[in-house]
Amino acid sequence: MVLRTLPGVSAIADTVAHPGARRPDRSRRVDSSGVAIAVHEWGDETAPPLLLAHGGFDFAGTFDVFAPRLADGGWRVVSWDQRGHGDSDHAALYGWDADVRDAVAVIESTTASALPVMGHSKGGGLMLQLAEVVPWRLTHLVNLDGLPSRRRAPDVADHERSRLLAGELAGWLDHRRAAHAAARRPGTLDELAERRGRMNPRLTVEWLRYLVTIGARHDPDGWRWKIDPSLRFGGFGPVRPDWSLARLPGIAVPFLGVLGTVDEPMGWGTRRGDVEPHLPPGARLIEMADTGHFVHVERPIEIADLVLEFLL
Amino acid sequence: MTTDVVILRHNRVELALHRLRTGAGRTLLLLHGLGEAAPAAVPDRFAAWPGPIAALDFTGHGRSTVPAGGGYTAEMLMGDADVALGHLGEVTVHGRGLGAYVALLLAGARPTAVLGAILDDGPGLAGGGPTPASAVLVRVPADTPRPPDPFALAELARDVRPPDYATGFVRQVTHLGELDPCISVCARSRPEWLAAVAEEVGVVVEPLDAALTRYAAA
Secondary structure: OOOOOOOOOOOOOOOOOOOOOOOOOEEEEEEEOOEEEEEEEEOOOOOOEEEEEOOOOOOHHHHOOHHHHHHHOOOEEEEEOOOOOOOOOOOOOOOHHHHHHHHHHHHHHHOOOOEEEEEEOHHHHHHHHHHHHOHHHEEEEEEEOOOOOOOOOOOOOHHHHHHHHHHHHHHHHHHHHHHHHOOOOOEOHHHHHHHHHHHOOOOOHHHHHHHHHHHEEEEOOEEEEOOOOOOOOOOOOOOOHHHHHOOHHHOOOOEEEEEEOOOOOOOOOOOHHHHHHHOOOOOEEEEEOOOOOOHHHHOHHHHHHHHHHHOO | OOOEEEEEEEOOEEEEEEEEEOOOOOEEEEEOOOOOOOOOOOOHHHOOOOOOEEEEOOOOOOOOOOOOOOOOOHHHHHHHHHHHHHHHOOEEEEEEOHHHHHHHHHHHHOOOOEEEEEEEOOOOOOOOOOOOOOOOOOOOOOOOOOOOOHHHHHHHOOOOOOHHHHHHHHHHHHHHOOOOOOEEEOOOOOOHHHHHHHOOOOEEEOOHHHHHHHHHOO
16 A cells, blocks of 8 residues: 655655654755755754764665654754665765765755764764764764774685685676666565565564565565665775774764674674774763664664753 | 777766777777876877777766766776776776776786786876875866766875775785786886885886786787
8 A cells, every 4th residue: 555655755665564663754855966865854844953874775764763752852853865775866876975975965955054963884984974074064973883993804814815805806896797787686575574684683573574665665576675786785995994983083072972782794893992092072982782783773762862862 | 080989888877998999819908097088099109019909988087977976986997997898808907097096906806807907107096095084075066067077086086095905906916817927017106005016026117118018928
């Protein structure tokens, strides 16, 4: 059953209800140098805005439980589907600078004033860079398990390392050669939930099924994740995880960091000891016991209350 | 002189591959520098190459697509060059500036299909240095003339190139390729990544003529 459509955004597919989940109150599109970005908002339009950035391979709908708690706390919560994700355009190119540029376009479409920003995982890293490029736009910075740290790679011999990297490089290039014809594999709602569960092993089947109905589209031959099929998980490149941490000491606004403590495939395994030497003055860092990478999904009420209290 | 242009597809981008000289034998693939484009004809300095010569316009340059919204990385340009490699088969590759760095990446990623990489001076050779500089927000007015894509100029001039990342690609070639030496440094400039590459086993510093002779005979 089609429940509703939102102007400017593709049709909302059949929706599975989930306790506490609430779809955005408003959705719109923002142009970022020719790339259309889908923006979603929860809460009173006249309330003070709060920016929320999702992680890699996620989409704004993954905040459907967390964001309404913040909205009910008196905030206009503004999130967006990053380029290639959710209902935003699939771009020809993807890069960290481009994602930050898209974030600035979303901010500029929302308010002319400074606002609190928050990001989970990759979104947390993006907000760290945002704090460096437009520091006058931030009042607070919240990072949800988005602090990559230096982790030692397994000690392997040079030739073995070459073979591992060769496989990665060739695999990526082969994928790029075929990307123009790539399509996400269709499946039933349960199959897509099961596939995502391999990367999100701590999240409930009920939540994963709900996410399918937001982050996937229902084609005649089955459900397909909306994410650009040219995007590929993992990979290689010159970027070092600890470069992100190097931005931390220079943060001038109040900073709250939250770390999960249970390792899982999409997390960085960062611990308090990795982060503490880099914290800016007055920063708060909280480790959540028995919690994985998706801290705001596993503990939406606790994290939302923490953030609301931090923003007082 | 009119050259034959083949249009290749790299995901959502159409790439222009200029066939500057056709014929039998291994192709010499030319990769231009940042902001440049494929030459209109075979430059005199490559006249001695005995086989075909082709030149690629990278994404956002020359006659290739200028996509919306930027997002450039050297790795994505390696993907451009690899699409050309897929079309041409085995090649020797020559890169100027940014193209030299991409040539190194391609040689490391396809060590048995690239027989010799020649790294030469040109725009964009240094990139953004070995570690990130202060982040900046790049904005481009919509009516800025293109090509080249201003986002490419800004983002690829800041592309971080750690020396140990670059030498990792040299080791891919030396461990998995068939030639020794397999990489020639003709550039006289020495940004940190290239200084490290020039010191690696399997890399020789030599003039362009010598490099062309070496790989033509391989």
